Amino acid sequence: MTYRDVASKRVMVWACTAVGARMPVAMAPLALVFLVRERPGGYSLGAVLAAVYVIGEIVGAPVLGMRLRPERARAHLAVGLAAGAVGFAGLGALPGAHPAVLAAFAVVAGAAPAAATGGLRTLLTALVPERAVAQAMSVESMLTAGVWALSPAAVAGLALGVAPRVPLVLAAVLMACSVGGLRFLPAAWGGGDEREGGASQLRVLAGAWPVYVMGAASLTLLGLSELVLPALLEQRGIGVGWSGPLLAGMAVGGGLGAFAYGLRTWPGRLRTRSVVLMAGTAVCVAAAALIPRTAGIAPVLVVGGALQSAAMLTRNLALREALPPSALAAGYSVMYAAAGAGYAATGSLAGALLQVVAPSTAVLAGVGLTVALTGVGWWGEARRAAGSAQGADTAVALGPAADGCGVLGPEGTAVRGRGDAERRL
Structure with missing residues (x-):
């Protein structure tokens, strides 16, 4: 029961896919503030957009998570992540849009991929032996810590050094790449026979x-x-x-x-x-x-x-x-x-x-x-x-x-x- 039980090509593919799915989530609140901060009342608007994004996550995670089925897991995750990429792309492409339009894109970006965290975690535990589940979850936590440590610096550097929209465009690209990564992972995980109403x-x-x-x-x-x-x-x-x-x-x-x-x-x-x-x-x-x-x-x-x-x-x-x-x-x-x-x-x-x-x-x-x-x-x-x-x-x-x-x-x-x-x- 060591980390050697987790080291495999499929887990490496999973890790790359998870980074693509989670980096945008870590970047989003600060990126939304930078996106509109130069507008009149920009900081207040940015805080509202960040709050709307988080509300989308909180609502979308349980609602969409309950619809995930083990036998169709990859397809469900791909649809959610693709829709999230569209939401981030809309924010990056239309930074000067009406606040209501930006809020709509923020809701989509937050809610659509919100079940991906639970789905990817379940998929990870299906890729490793049962004895290595704790180690696999530890690897996931280390990966998440790295993503959250890197994201604020990446957002600030790109928004101030290039353009305010760039962090959200990058988020859209990363999330779209995570959809491609799903193609190299199993289409389902165990437990389909126990599906509940x-x-x-x-x-x-x-x-x-x-x-x-x-x-x-x-x-x-x-x-x-x-x-x-x-x-x-x-x-x-x-x-x-x-x-x-x-x-x-x-x-x-x-x-x-x-x-x-x-x-x-x-x-x-x-x-x-x-x-x-x-x-x-x-x-x-x-x-x-x-x-x-x-x-x-x-x-x-x-x-x-x-x-x-x-x-x-x-x-x-x-x-x-x-x-x-x-x-x-x-x-x-x-x-x-x-x-x-x-x-x-x-x-x-x-x-x-x-x-x-x-x-x-x-x-x-x-x-x-x-x-x-x-x-x-x-x-x-x-x-x-x-x-x-x-x-x-x-x-x-x-x-x-x-x-x-x-x-x-x-x-x-x-x-x-x-x-x-x-x-x-």
């Missing part, structure tokens, strides 16, 4: 709500760090230009944390690991709010990024245990939407608090919200696990009577197997 799948996905809540909590800390850091640095008398390097360091820490998580099997239940990692991340972010100097803020943000990345990995693994294979792509998409909602909620809370309190106080309030969400998620997972254990015990008790022998019936075996899955990790 719409209402049934919705119930299955809703049953994993504690995982989504804790996943959202993980992203609230990341959002808090990114959105409040410039104001916090200004409060400390530190140049706001340091926010870029500090956030890049946090992204690098995220990549290192994902790599370290995949090196070995860690003890404890997934929900316990999540709580420990989230608590450590919260401590780091709170420390960054209280430390007065850059030399102290930088290392705690790097450590916080590492812990946050590992915490998000435990959430993805927990979701894999909570859902049947046919619902995984939809589940990952719902997780993506929940994380986006958590990020947006933190931004709204921080923006409101910054009007009345100091940035350090706003950060601490956001940390308190994160701790509360983590507690709710842990309680829900513990309650769900207790219910599963009770169901397994009932199956054990009824199995012999139902079969007329001392062997578990088929349902008992299935329930028992699901109950033990988390303990094996």
Whole structure:
């Protein structure tokens, strides 16, 4: 169970395809601000367009994710990514268009490919042996950290050095290339025989709500760090230009944390690991709010990024245990939407608090919200696990009577197997 199990040509093709699909997502909010910033009220318009884009993602991810079918996965992903490329191309081709037109393109660019994250993650786990799933997800997290570390610099450099529209044109080209990359990947993944009806799948996905809540909590800390850091640095008398390097360091820490998580099997239940990692991340972010100097803020943000990345990995693994294979792509998409909602909620809370309190106080309030969400998620997972254990015990008790022998019936075996899955990790 090492990273050698993940090293293959198909995974390399997947990685190139994933970069093409995710780089535009990472570039979009800042690119939209640069696109219209020279207009009257340009920064406000850019913020609105970025918000519209994110809303498109939050709505599109669960809606389109639930429509993904294992047996037609590649075709569904290709259509969504192609439509997203059209949305980005429209923004890049018509930078002077009416704001309503730009908002429409932003919605398409955000919503159409929103299920790609969940679909590509599910496809990745189908390309590797079952024993290497944790390592594959660690590789995905490292790739994502690299994309998010590179994107702001690429957007700023191209928008200021070439033209404001160029980052969005590049985003369209990258997303179109990802459609071509799908041709070299499997057309489907396993789990097609377990396809659920719409209402049934919705119930299955809703049953994993504690995982989504804790996943959202993980992203609230990341959002808090990114959105409040410039104001916090200004409060400390530190140049706001340091926010870029500090956030890049946090992204690098995220990549290192994902790599370290995949090196070995860690003890404890997934929900316990999540709580420990989230608590450590919260401590780091709170420390960054209280430390007065850059030399102290930088290392705690790097450590916080590492812990946050590992915490998000435990959430993805927990979701894999909570859902049947046919619902995984939809589940990952719902997780993506929940994380986006958590990020947006933190931004709204921080923006409101910054009007009345100091940035350090706003950060601490956001940390308190994160701790509360983590507690709710842990309680829900513990309650769900207790219910599963009770169901397994009932199956054990009824199995012999139902079969007329001392062997578990088929349902008992299935329930028992699901109950033990988390303990094996």
